[in-house]
Every structure is written in C-alpha cells, then in structure tokens.
Amino acid sequence: MYNKTFLSRKIWFSLFVTLLLINCCKPAKNNKEDTTSFIKNMDFPDSIQQRQLKNNYYQFPSAKEMFNYIKQEETLAFNPNLTNPVSHYPRYVDTKSKILNLGIYLADISYLTLYKEINKASEYLEVVHKLYKDLRIEVPFTDQFISRIKDNLNNEDSLVYISEQYSDEFYRYMYSNNKEHILATVSAGSYIEGLYIALNLVDEYKENSSVIQKIAEQKYTFENLYQNLNEFNDDSNIHLTLQYMEKILSVYNQLETKRKPVKTSKNEDNILVIDGGDEFFMSRSQFYELKSLINQLRKEIITKSF
Amino acid sequence: MKYLIHITSVLFFISFFYEISKAQNCADYHVENCRWADRTYLYSRQSRSALFTPGMKSVFNIIVYGGEEYYISVSAHRKLGDIRVQLKENNEKQTILYDNADFKYEDYFYFKNAITKKMIVEVSVPENEKYKDEKFCLGVLIEFRRNKVEEEDNQLGF
Numbered sequence: 533m534y535n536k537t538f539l540s541r542k543i544w545f546s547l548f549v550t551l552l553l554i555n556c557c558k559p560a561k562n563n564k565e566d567t568t569s570f571i572k573n574m575d576f577p578d579s580i581q582q583r584q585l586k587n588n589y590y591q592f593p594s595a596k597e598m599f600n601y602i603k604q605e606e607t608l609a610f611n612p613n614l615t616n617p618v619s620h621y622p623r624y625v626d627t628k629s630k631i632l633n634l635g636i637y638l639a640d641i642s643y644l645t646l647y648k649e650i651n652k653a654s655e656y657l658e659v660v661h662k663l664y665k666d667l668r669i670e671v672p673f674t675d676q677f678i679s680r681i682k683d684n685l686n687n688e689d690s691l692v693y694i695s696e697q698y699s700d701e702f703y704r705y706m707y708s709n710n711k712e713h714i715l716a717t718v719s720a721g722s723y724i725e726g727l728y729i730a731l732n733l734v735d736e737y738k739e740n741s742s743v744i745q746k747i748a749e750q751k752y753t754f755e756n757l758y759q760n761l762n763e764f765n766d767d768s769n770i771h772l773t774l775q776y777m778e779k780i781l782s783v784y785n786q787l788e789t790k791r792k793p794v795k796t797s798k799n800e801d802n803i804l805v806i807d808g809g810d811e812f813f814m815s816r817s818q819f820y821e822l823k824s825l826i827n828q829l830r831k832e833i834i835t836k837s838f
Numbered sequence: 839m840k841y842l843i844h845i846t847s848v849l850f851f852i853s854f855f856y857e858i859s860k861a862q863n864c865a866d867y868h869v870e871n872c873r874w875a876d877r878t879y880l881y882s883r884q885s886r887s888a889l890f891t892p893g894m895k896s897v898f899n900i901i902v903y904g905g906e907e908y909y910i911s912v913s914a915h916r917k918l919g920d921i922r923v924q925l926k927e928n929n930e931k932q933t934i935l936y937d938n939a940d941f942k943y944e945d946y947f948y949f950k951n952a953i954t955k956k957m958i959v960e961v962s963v964p965e966n967e968k969y970k971d972e973k974f975c976l977g978v979l980i981e982f983r984r985n986k987v988e989e990e991d992n993q994l995g996f
Contacts, residue, residue, distance in 0.1 A: 589898045591884035597982075601903050604984065703883065707865035749954040752901045756956070759899070792953070794927055796935050803907075804936055804949040811953060 590759040595722040596642035596699075598753065599730070602746045603646065608733045610647040615640040616725070616834045618659045623835070627667070628769050631714055632833045634663045635721020638702075641695060642722075643729050650691045654681050657695060664702075667714070671698070671705045713764040720757055720773045721833065723750075724780075728830045731823045737816045744819060748812040751784040776829050783822045788813040864889055868913070868977025873946050875909040879981035887977040890918055892966035898959040898978055899928065902951045905985045910959060911946035914976035918963040921945060921976065928956035950985060 593601070602608075616636050624630045637660050644653035661678060664671055671677075677698045684690040706715040730747055737744065758777040764770050792808040799805050814822075867887035884900045902908055912921045920943040925936040935957075938944050961978060 586888070587894075587896050589886060589888070589896065591886060591898055591900045591980075593901060593903070594883040597882060597903075601906075604905075700881075704866060704869075708863050746954075749904070752954065752956045756899055756901060794933065794935070794955075799950070804947070805952070806935060806949055806955075807952045809953040809955040 590756040590763075592719070592723075592753045592756040592760070594642070595639040595719075595726040596646070598723070598726050598750065599639075599642055599646050602730050602743055608743065610649065611733060612649070612652075614729045614732055615643065615652075615656070618655050620834055621659050621662060624663075628717075628772065629833070629836070630663055630666055631717045631769065632721040632773065634660065634667065635718040635723075636725040636830075636834060637663065638699070638718065639722040639725035639729070641699070642726075645692050645695055648688050648692070650688050651685065653695060654685065654691065657681060657698070669702070669705065669711070669714075671701050673701065674698075677701075713767050713770065716757075716761045716764055717770060717773050720761060720777060723753065723757055724776065724826065724830055724833065727780075727822075728826050731819075731826055737819045739816075744814055745812070747819075747822075748784075748787055748814040751781075751787060751812060754780050754784060779825060779829065780822075783818065783825055786818055788815070864975035864977070867975040868979045870977075871913040871975075872911040872977045872979035873913070874911070874979065875946075875948075875981045879907075879909050879983045882980040882982050885978060885980045887975055889973045890914060890961075890963055890976040891971075891973050892918060892963060892969050895960065895962035898961065900957055900959055900980065902955060902957055903982070904952055904954040906982050907948065907950045907985055909946065909948050909979075909981040911979040911981075912961060912977065913945060913979075914963065915974035917966070917969050917972070918974050918976065919966060920964065922962045923947070924958075924960045924962075925949070926958040926960060928958050932958060 616633065618637075620633070624633050637656055641653050641656045641660065644650070644656065657678070661674060663669075664674065677694060680694050681691060684694065703715070706712065706718075727747070727750060730743070734741065734743055734747075754777060758774070758781060761770055761774050761777060765774065790811045790813065792811065794806060794808040797805050797807070864887040868885050872885075884898075886898065888896055890896070910923065910925070912923055914921055921938075922943060923936075923938045923945075924934050925947075927933045927935060936947060936949065938947065941947075959978060961976065963976070
C-alpha cells in the first residue's frame with residue numbers, strides 16, 4: 533500500500549517537473565519572439581545564422597514578377613515553342629545541370645501560368661517535382677499539392693493559385709534549410725529562361741518599343757543576381773553560372789544611359805512619388821547581340837550535362 | 839516507472855529542440871509578423887527576414903520597376919527597439935529619399951516610382967547594452983501593384 537502511494541507520488545512529481553520544464557522553454561503566446569533569446573547561450577557553428585546575420589543583401593524580383601512587368605503594355609502573343617520540353621528531363625544527370633534546369637522549368641511554369649496554359653504547366657510541375665527529388669529538395673506538402681493540381685485540372689484560377697502556393701513553399705524551404713547557394717543558381721537559370729522567352733517574343737527590333745525598354749531595364753536584376761551568386765563563389769557549382777552572368781552583363785554594360793535627376797514629391801494622397809533615374813537605351817545591334825548570346829547560353833544549359 | 843521517465847525525457851527534448859530550431863531560423867518572420875498592405879498589392883520575392891543584434895545596420899539592395907507602387911513594412915522583436923528605415927538612391931551619394939525617423943519610426947510606408955531603378959533599403963536598430971549579445975529576427979516585407987493612375991485610366995464604363 534505504502535509502495536503504491538509512493539509510486540503514484542513519484543509519477544505525479546515527474547509529470548509536474550516535466551510540465552514545468554516544457555513551459556519554461558515555451559514562449560508566451562503574445563511574446564513569440566522571445567524564442568530568439570536562446571541563441572545567446574548557444575554557440576552554434578551554424579551557417580544559417582551567419583547567412584542571416586549579414587550587412588548586405590542583394591534582392592531581385594522573381595522571374596514571374598519580371599514576366600508580369602514585361603507583358604503589361606504590349607500584347608505579346610503566346611508562343612508554345614519557347615519552353616524547354618519536359619522530354620529533356622532525362623538528359624540532366626549531374627547536379628549542375630539539374631539545378632540550372634530546375635530554374636529553367638520554374639520560369640517556364642511562370643510563363644505558362646501567366647498565359648493560362650494550365651494543362652501544359654501541370655506537366656512541367658511534374659518534372660519540377662522529379663528534379664526536387666533528385667536534388668533532395670523536400671518541399672513540404674508536395675504530394676498534397678500534386679493531388680490538388682490533379683483534382684483541379686479544369687479550374688484555371690485554382691491551378692494558378694495552387695502553383696503559386698507551391699512555388700512560395702519552395703522558396704520558403706530553400707531559405708529555411710540553408711540552401712541559398714542552390715537558390716542563387718536556380719534564380720539565375722530562371723532569369724536566363726525569362727530573358728530568352730522575352731527576347732524571342734519580340735519579332736523584330738523597334739526603337740521605341742516599351743518591351744525592349746523593359747528588357748534593357750533587366751540590367752539591374754542581372755547586376756543583383758551576380759552579386760548574390762558571388763556570395764557563394766566558394767561553391768564550384770556556382771562558377772559556371774557566374775561566367776554566364778559576366779557574359780550577359782558585358783552586353784548590358786554597353787547600353788547608353790540617359791540620366792535624369794531623381795526628384796521626390798508627395799501626391800494628393802500624401803504618398804511619396806519618386807521621379808527620374810537612369811534610363812537605358814538598347815540599340816538594334818545590342819538587342820540582337822543580347823538575343824544571340826542568351827539563345828546560345830540557354831541552348832548550352834538545356835542540351836548538355838556539365 | 840522507467841517507461842514514464844523515458845517518455846518525459848523524450849517530451850522534454852522534443853519541446854526544447856523545437857524551440858531552438860524556431861529561434862535559429864528567421865526565414866518566415868516577415869510573412870508572419872509584418873503588417874500587410876491591402877489585397878490590391880502583390881507579394882514581392884524581394885521580401886526577406888534576417889537576424890539582427892542591437893546597434894546593427896543592414897542594407898537591402900532592391901529593384902523597383904517603373905510605373906509601379908510599392909509598400910514596404912518592417913517588424914522585429916520589441917527588444918530591438920525602434921526600427922529605422924531609410925530609402926536611398928543607389929549611387930555614390932546615397933541620397934535619402936525617405937526616412938521613417940521623420941515619421942515617429944512608422945513601420946510601413948508607400949511610394950510610387952516612375953522609372954525602373956536600383957534602390958537601397960537601409961534598416962538599423964539602436965544600441966542596447968542589456969541585449970547586446972542577443973540575436974533577434976527582423977523582417978522586411980515588400981509588396982507592389984501597378985500604378986493606380988494607369989488602372990483608373992483603363993477602367994472605362996462600369
């Protein structure tokens with residue numbers, strides 16, 4: 533009898549101590565950021581912390597944001613022959629070509645969804661899923677996303693929304709799992725494909741074309757992409773991509789620049805309005821030089837293993 | 839009894855390491871903590887979260903497209919104090935175009951941009967002796983939409 537009571541007391545005491553320990557480590561609901569105070573006493577040799585604790589970040593819009601921006605003003609007709617065929621997937625046997633072509637296929641999905649070519653986009657999602665597996669990129673809820681896509685094949689809007697959510701999950705996963713070096717190369721692949729599609733949607737050079745103007749403005753993105761890639765230049769997989777970026781920038785650096793002083797004002801809604809800045813002018817020869825270079829680089833990426 | 843001890847130990851360690859893993863990673867901080875603009879704005883992949891220590895300053899080099907309206911919002915742990923956000927031209931002079939210190943450190947602002955340009959979003963937090971060795975998450979949320987004026991021009995009829 534005595535033993536039984538003693539045992540029961542010990543059990544209750546253990547449970548009490550456990551709950552106390554769990555609660556002392558758990559932040560209050562209204563004070564969720566307090567979890568960071570753990571970092572103070574932990575000496576993690578953790579590259580995630582190092583990457584997140586830096587003074588300079590080079591950001592750039594996604595390939596989809598770029599497509600949306602370029603497509604805004606002129607009616608650019610959809611061309612089904614500009615994407616990298618899904619049948620090319622078995623060609624990519626090494627890591628470098630898998631990463632670059634993952635970027636290419638992701639840009640193709642953005643292009644296809646922008647033009648509501650949903651059935652084709654879902655084929656590309658399957659290839660992207662295979663490349664994720666090959667590269668051990670374990671995007672959460674992938675199986676659920678794939679089954680939701682299959683269930684919504686006749687619902688364009690839902691499919692666009694699901695593919696955007698899936699893409700967001702991918703970026704979140706890469707940032708959270710210290711895979712920014714891979715993400716940098718994926719982004720470079722996406723931008724090469726994005727620029728390839730944009731350049732080839734333009735039939736011929738016109739001096740005052742707003743599309744060509746917007747293609748010229750992508751100089752800034754390639755500069756930030758280059759700086760971003762350069763942060764990981766100790767990774768051998770990055771070297772080739774850096775060379776691609778250098779070639780592209782060498783053409784962009786030839787563009788003529790018109791400087792207008794930057795001025796700020798407030799509009800009637802009291803919102804800051806920023807006017808002025810550098811305007812680029814892309815000549816006929818520069819346009820075709822860039823188009824030829826991008827076509828060549830893109831062909832190299834999609835046709836061979838490195 | 840041994841079984842119970844095992845279970846409680848496992849529970850304790852799961853809880854402990856779960857909290858630590860959350861603390862190490864700020865990747866989603868801006869999504870979960872920054873104030874969002876209305877639904878007419880779209881999320882930009884240029885948004886980002888980072889680790890900050892008191893007294894630290896970081897520069898976010900971003901690209902803003904011409905003819906678009908932007909919304910920038912920041913958020914961080916309260917122990918970091920007031921977050922100062924400055925929008926600067928990306929040139930040698932780094933002319934300040936907006937400084938939230940002039941607006942009581944308001945944690946969000948909007949701007950319209952005419953020509954595509956590179957810009958600098960400089961984020962800094964004050965020194966704090968008490969927490970100088972601690973690291974905290976800080977998020978910068980960037981959203982955009984096409985210039986409202988253009989939209990209104992296109993809205994003919996009903």
